[in-house]
Amino acid sequence: MKKAEFTIPVITNYPKTPALQAGTMAHSQPFVAKSDHQEALGFPGELVEDWHDKAIDKMGELLGKYRSLQVFMDACVKCGACTDKCHYFLGTSDPKNMPVARQDLMRKVYRRYFTFAGKYFPWLVGAVDLTKDVLDDWYKYYHQCSECRRCSVYCPYGIDTAEITMAGREILASVGVGQKYSNEIIGKVFKIGNNLGLPEPALVDTLEGLEEEVKEETDVDVRFPVDQQGADVLLVTPSADFFAEPHVDGLIGYAKVFHQAGISWTLSSHASEAANFGLFIGSQDNMQRVAMRIREAALELGVKRIIVGECGHAWRVAYSYWNTLIGPFDFLDPDYPAPQHICESTYDLIQQGALKFNKDENDDKIVTFHDSCNVSRASRMGSMPGGQFVIPREIIKASCNHFVDMRQETIHEGTFCCGGGGGLLTDDLVELRVKGAYPRMQALHEVIEENGVTHMAAICAICKSQFTKVLPYYGMSMDMIISVHQLVGDALELGVEH
Numbered sequence: 001m002k003k004a005e006f007t008i009p010v011i012t013n014y015p016k017t018p019a020l021q022a023g024t025m026a027h028s029q030p031f032v033a034k035s036d037h038q039e040a041l042g043f044p045g046e047l048v049e050d051w052h053d054k055a056i057d058k059m060g061e062l063l064g065k066y067r068s069l070q071v072f073m074d075a076c077v078k079c080g081a082c083t084d085k086c087h088y089f090l091g092t093s094d095p096k097n098m099p100v101a102r103q104d105l106m107r108k109v110y111r112r113y114f115t116f117a118g119k120y121f122p123w124l125v126g127a128v129d130l131t132k133d134v135l136d137d138w139y140k141y142y143h144q145c146s147e148c149r150r151c152s153v154y155c156p157y158g159i160d161t162a163e164i165t166m167a168g169r170e171i172l173a174s175v176g177v178g179q180k181y182s183n184e185i186i187g188k189v190f191k192i193g194n195n196l197g198l199p200e201p202a203l204v205d206t207l208e209g210l211e212e213e214v215k216e217e218t219d220v221d222v223r224f225p226v227d228q229q230g231a232d233v234l235l236v237t238p239s240a241d242f243f244a245e246p247h248v249d250g251l252i253g254y255a256k257v258f259h260q261a262g263i264s265w266t267l268s269s270h271a272s273e274a275a276n277f278g279l280f281i282g283s284q285d286n287m288q289r290v291a292m293r294i295r296e297a298a299l300e301l302g303v304k305r306i307i308v309g310e311c312g313h314a315w316r317v318a319y320s321y322w323n324t325l326i327g328p329f330d331f332l333d334p335d336y337p338a339p340q341h342i343c344e345s346t347y348d349l350i351q352q353g354a355l356k357f358n359k360d361e362n363d364d365k366i367v368t369f370h371d372s373c374n375v376s377r378a379s380r381m382g383s384m385p386g387g388q389f390v391i392p393r394e395i396i397k398a399s400c401n402h403f404v405d406m407r408q409e410t411i412h413e414g415t416f417c418c419g420g421g422g423g424l425l426t427d428d429l430v431e432l433r434v435k436g437a438y439p440r441m442q443a444l445h446e447v448i449e450e451n452g453v454t455h456m457a458a459i460c461a462i463c464k465s466q467f468t469k470v471l472p473y474y475g476m477s478m479d480m481i482i483s484v485h486q487l488v489g490d491a492l493e494l495g496v497e498h
Contacts, residue, residue, distance in 0.1 A: 002472035006431045009091050009438040011445045011474065017084045021093040029140045030428050033178035040187040041286050044176040051175040052130055056113050058174045059106075062167050063114065068160065069167055073110045075157045076100060082151035082161070087417050088144050091435030096141050099151035099161045105137055106168055139177055142168040144432055146422035147280065148373035153413050165422070166282030173281055181426040182277045189290050194239035194273035200226075203272055206242050214252060220494045222259045224251075227301065228266035233258070234298050235265050235342075236274040236318075237309025238461035246464055246482045250310050253485030256492050257346050261354050265307075268297035274314035275461065279321075280423035288325045291317065295326040304333040307340050310483055312372035312460030313421065315341055319379040343459060344381050346488060347391045350398050357491040359401045365455045366402040367487065368447050369393055370440065370467075371415035372460035386412070392459055392484055399491040404451045410443040418458075420466030430469070437470040444476070457484045 001008075035045025048054055063070045082099040084090065089097040096102060104126075111118035111127035118127035128134060147162035172178065188197040198206075207224035214222045225231065235258075241251040258265045271293040278287030298306055306329075308318045318339040323329070329338040337344065349355050369392060381387040389412045396403050410416050419436030447453040458464055458481060467481040 001475040004431070004434065004473060006434070008473050009435060011438075011442050015090075015439065015442055018090060018093040020095045022095055025088075025092045025094040025097065025144060025432065026140060028144060028429065028432050030143050030424070030426055031180040032139075033173075033180040033183040037180060037183040037187055038173070038176065038178050040190065041173070041178070041183055041283070043173045043178055043183075047176040051135070055130060055135070055171050055175050058171045059110065059167075060114065062170065063110075066163070066167070068163060072103070072159045072164055073107050073114075075159055076103065076107065077157070079156060081154050081156060082159075085151045085154050086145075087148070087150070087419055087439045088146075088432065088436045091419070091438035092144075092432070094144075096137075097144055099155075102141050102145055103159065103161055103164050105134070105141060106164055109134065135172070135177070138168050139172055142172070143179060143424065143429070146373070146417045146419065146424055146436065148417035148421060149377045150373065150414065150417065153377065162422075166280075168282075169280070170282035173283070178281065179423060181428075182280050182423040186277050186281070186286055186290065189273055189277075189293070193268075193270055193293060195275055195277070196239045196243070198239060198242060198272065200269040203242060203267075203269060207267070210248070210252060210255075214255070218494055220259070222255050222494070224255055225266045227269055228264070230302050231264045231266035232303060233263055233265035233305045233307050234294075234301060234303040235267055235307050235309060236271060236294055236314075237267070237342075238275050238311040238314060239273050240461040240465060241309060242272075244465070246468075246486055247461055249486035249489065250483030251485075253483065253487075253489030253492070254309060254342055256489045256494060257349065257355065257485070260492060260494055261349050266301060266303070268294075268301060270300070271297035274308050274311045274318075276314060276317045277423060279313055279317055284325075287317065287321065291322060291326045299331065305336050305340060306332065306338065307342055307345055309342050310459040310461065310485060312374040312462060316374035316378040341381050342485065343391050343395060346395055346485070347382065350395065356493045357399045357488075358493055359399060359491055361491045362400040362487055363402070365400065365487075366404065366451060366453050367396055367400050367455050367457055367482075368404055368406055368444065368451075368453045369396060369411075369484075370418070370456050370458045370463060371411050372458060372463050373415060373417050373421060375459060376413055376415050392457075395484055396457055396487055399487045404447055404453060406443040406447050410439070416440040416443065418460070418463040418466040419470065421460075421462050425462050425465055433466060434470050434473045437466065437474075441470070441474045441476070445474070448476075455480050455482050457482050457487060459484050
């Protein structure tokens with residue numbers, strides 16, 4: 001087990017709701033963005049002098065822009081249904097990580113400035129002034145929410161804590177207190193085209209290396225094309241797929257599927273990133289700027305389809321936002337979904353009999369599957385209800401002999417977050433990430449003990465990176481986490497006629 005400078009939650013025989021420990025995570029906050037990271041996104045470079053008035057004005061703007069936000073501010077009745085549903089509360093015991101308490105950080109300020117009772121009788125309704133201490137609390141605790149929306153599933157009023165977190169972060173950035181990790185990444189996309197800041201020559205060199213690797217392994221010429229004019233498919237995938245395990249094994253799997261199915265495809269150096277951190281900071285303008293590069297690339301290359309790789313929040317943005325952000329997609333082939341997830345494409349090919357697998361190639365693995373939050377609770381796949389749960393599992397079963405699910409209440413729409421989503425996948429938040437992973441580690445430990453599970457598959461780049469980091473803290477191997485399309489690529493029979 002990896003050692004830590006903080007207390008790691010102990011995995012028990014059954015889940016427990018922790019006793020409250022007020023302020024236990026009050027020390028935790030990510031690095032604040034420097035001025036150049038802020039200004040590149042259209043935000044002030046440091047805390048502005050009139051931050052109080054500007055923050056209240058921005059809150060008023062968002063309340064008018066997003067009708068749901070005001071509903072969420074007004075609707076909560078403190079029923080307590082959400083209190084034990086947040087992985088960060090379960091892992092940290094800090095009461096401000098209860099979703100209702102995190103919401104109330106903003107709700108108390110909303111009541112003070114935007115309700116009659118709060119303006120004239122604040123003590124009666126729990127209204128508070130927006131002070132610097134309150135602003136600091138916002139920065140700490142709105143960066144202890146991964147916007148996973150699990151609490152919203154259990155809220156009888158459907159209050160979306162993620163939307164409140166996004167509003168809080170947008171207000172913070174608008175007065176000069178943005179988060180370094182997310183804002184720096186968005187700036188790299190604007191400048192270069194991907195989160196890693198990987199320039200075109202390095203991208204091409206990496207993909208040529210993958211071609212050589214697959215050729216050596218399979219004796220088949222599987223291509224990884226870039227900027228291929230007239231290709232049928234533009235693949236937009238998280239940039240982690242280009243260099244790091246287990247991500248790159250998923251990219252190899254995509255390429256093998258396209259090769260075997262005879263689908264012409266390409267990546268784009270202009271839009272070599274599926275991820276969109278504009279979602280995490282709550283900025284629709286920046287989310288649109290990031291997404292627009294994909295539309296531009298699709299038009300420039302003359303493709304007929306856009307397929308999104310294994311990335312949870314990228315699929316949420318594509319599925320739920322692209323049509324209004326960068327649509328319409330009337331230039332694409334109407335016979336295919338626009339956009340389409342790589343799992344949808346692979347599943348369709350399996351259903352058509354276009355792919356043949358030797359499942360014995362994965363017999364060294366007993367696999368379980370981690371449902372990623374943004375796929376599970378903010379999107380769908382295929383034409384069937386619950387397709388986002390069915391399709392990845394059917395792909396795994398088609399390529400693997402041994403599959404088991406984790407406990408029912410920890411999967412599907414009730415899935416626990418990996419603990420690193422929502423712009424929190426940064427080393428200055430390692431303690432939060434390790435503690436936030438606790439509920440998923442608990443469920444994973446159960447199937448390891450009961451079913452001998454050796455690997456956990458996922459279709460999200462953040463989840464894969466997060467689990468690689470936190471698994472050793474719980475005495476598990478970082479190699480346990482794999483891509484769904486790694487299983488596909490390892491079992492797929494290349495060159496077989498159908």
